[in-house]
Amino acid sequence: MKWYDIFANFYDNSLEKLYLSSRKRAIEILELKPHQNILDIACGTGANFKHIKNAQPSVKIFGTDFSEGMLRKCKNNIDKNNWNDIFIFQEDAQLLSPNFIEKHLGTQTKFDNIICGLGLSVIPNWELVLNNMLDLLQENGKIVIIDVYAEKRDFNTWLVEKIAKADLDRKIWQTLELKTLNFYQEYLPIKENKVGGKLFVAMGTKK
């Protein structure tokens, strides 16, 4: 996680404008209900949190990431906004299971919603993480993914992959579609050269 510990220092300033519309859209299509909970996997600096709070202030947020540096920024973000109902913890998403959640939260918890923004293109065993998400969801719970897919590879794809330590060849939405019901996907109108490929949001409900 060394690279993301360093990247944390300039992550929000360099990237936030590009991904803003995808965060808003991902949270909009979840149609969050009052007092639900949401787990943000690979939450980074917590860039999704304000959009979740804007959409539904009573939703309880749990954030997890493997990078200490990203989580430090996330904690600053939480403190700055005086959010006292957001809980964050450090964990490898590939190891997340109901037992690990109990270890961190002190109680058995399943989630109404899980969001993962720009995490599945980075985490090596992303298919395992998708399976973990399904194990952690309540019945009829929803997963929403924000990510990028490079249909045509070019220099920008290479650059984004280098900077983000990502693999933009992964057809993440296809696996989500296979594993969930009510699958939905849309592309955001962001220029491909800015993010290295096609920026999409995809959602599915637990079978």
Ligand SMILES: C[S@@+](CC[C@H](N)C(=O)[O-])C[C@H]1O[C@@H](n2cnc3c(N)ncnc32)[C@H](O)[C@@H]1O
């Ligand atoms: C491109 S950033 C996305 C951060 C945030 N979700 C966002 O939308 O801005 C990728 C994140 O994945 C995290 N990450 C990488 N490998 C991970 C792993 N094995 N488990 C959990 N988080 C991981 C990094 O620390 C980083 O915060």
